[in-house]
Amino acid sequence: MNRRDALAVLARCLAGGALVLSGVAIAGPKVLAVRAWPGKAYTRVTIESDAELKFFLSTLANPDRVVIDLSDVAADAAFQQALSTLRNDTGVLTRARIGQFRPETARLVFELNARAETAAFVLPPVGQYKHRLVIDLTPQNADDPIATFLAKIIEREAQLEKADEELRSRTPVAAVAPAPPAAAAKPNEAVKPSAAPPAPPKVASNKKPAAVIKPFVVVLDPGHGGEDPGAIGPAGTYEKDVVLAIAHKTRLLIEQDKRFVVFMTREEDVFIPLADRVKKARGVNADVFVSIHADAFTRPDAAGSSVYALSERGATSTAARWIADKENQSDLIGGVRLAGRDPALAKMILEMSQSITNADSLKLGRGMIAEIEPVNRLHKKNVEQAGFAVLRSPDVPSILIETAFISNPEEEKKLASQSHQLKLARAIRGGVRRYLLAQPQRS
Numbered sequence: 001m002n003r004r005d006a007l008a009v010l011a012r013c014l015a016g017g018a019l020v021l022s023g024v025a026i027a028g029p030k031v032l033a034v035r036a037w038p039g040k041a042y043t044r045v046t047i048e049s050d051a052e053l054k055f056f057l058s059t060l061a062n063p064d065r066v067v068i069d070l071s072d073v074a075a076d077a078a079f080q081q082a083l084s085t086l087r088n089d090t091g092v093l094t095r096a097r098i099g100q101f102r103p104e105t106a107r108l109v110f111e112l113n114a115r116a117e118t119a120a121f122v123l124p125p126v127g128q129y130k131h132r133l134v135i136d137l138t139p140q141n142a143d144d145p146i147a148t149f150l151a152k153i154i155e156r157e158a159q160l161e162k163a164d165e166e167l168r169s170r171t172p173v174a175a176v177a178p179a180p181p182a183a184a185a186k187p188n189e190a191v192k193p194s195a196a197p198p199a200p201p202k203v204a205s206n207k208k209p210a211a212v213i214k215p216f217v218v219v220l221d222p223g224h225g226g227e228d229p230g231a232i233g234p235a236g237t238y239e240k241d242v243v244l245a246i247a248h249k250t251r252l253l254i255e256q257d258k259r260f261v262v263f264m265t266r267e268e269d270v271f272i273p274l275a276d277r278v279k280k281a282r283g284v285n286a287d288v289f290v291s292i293h294a295d296a297f298t299r300p301d302a303a304g305s306s307v308y309a310l311s312e313r314g315a316t317s318t319a320a321r322w323i324a325d326k327e328n329q330s331d332l333i334g335g336v337r338l339a340g341r342d343p344a345l346a347k348m349i350l351e352m353s354q355s356i357t358n359a360d361s362l363k364l365g366r367g368m369i370a371e372i373e374p375v376n377r378l379h380k381k382n383v384e385q386a387g388f389a390v391l392r393s394p395d396v397p398s399i400l401i402e403t404a405f406i407s408n409p410e411e412e413k414k415l416a417s418q419s420h421q422l423k424l425a426r427a428i429r430g431g432v433r434r435y436l437l438a439q440p441q442r443s
């Protein structure tokens, strides 16, 4: 039984009626489903119910556990059985069990394989979901993906510098210092044909000194994830799954060239809030941000790819919001620290930065469309502009690609196929390279 099956069983078992304890019916909230989204970054458990769950959370050490007391919920056999089937291969949660702590209180215990930071909150009904209690378990020993990535950049800089030095040392500079001909060797010295060539002369005289060569940082942002499937195709294909697959392939392709490093806002099936995606991109000093999605429409014949950049209005409201946000004011925008500056000046700097960024986003988008066109028909021939939250970095050129319409049966089939995913990945790599390689050499 795979994880999804186990969760389905769990969900069915939990869909119970009113509690009957000691012959007294308790009209408590009905639990409708329990889902777990185990990941390396964090594990999210969602308990869905028809009314808001009242809970009390506590943590215990040695061994690490999280205890959640649920008011007016029964720890019946179905609940126990369901929890026993819960598997967790990748996350911090190893086992979940439930017991009747008090007649009207069920106690849910999560056993963990490491100490975890725990957050729990309730969400009101939205879309297809009813009330949800969300428990996030973030392992404390988990590597910080941003720190790991920044270390990777430093390592890559060193590699690029070494490669650059080697290249420079191989560059012939005969006019400066001609290599001594073999005949110049003294007669008593054997000239070995296999001997290493004479050390090349230093080339510093006619070349600029080597500068730190920074790899381009590409952030790929596969949309949705975890509890949020995104659009669902008529054959049941999830947008979150295909965009993740496309992003993984794109990373592999882009990183074949050592001048590029790729950071993914999610590498697995977890939910990442939109603001966190933007924050991550800024945290790794992204040169470009590419969000990958699949479109959906009520009409099944809607088809083709589209590329979006931030709209004027989105940009204006973003500037206003950044100014309003104290946290952002102390942030570096386009290399200029805004903290403590005159608000009008800060606004001007920010708007200038944003308008340069917008022009770059459009350029990135146009190149992307040119690369996608041979691979998939275009829904829109020009870069569209909309107020997508993930595109709101004032200083990172950002685009959102709707790879195709997953609501179109034909395009759904293509999106799910490995070969088409690879074609799209090649196109995305092409668009990213087209834009970045046209940038002036950074150092």
Ligand SMILES: [Zn+2]
Pocket (backbone or CB within 6 Å): 223, 224, 230, 231, 239, 293, 294
């Ligand atoms: Zn989407």
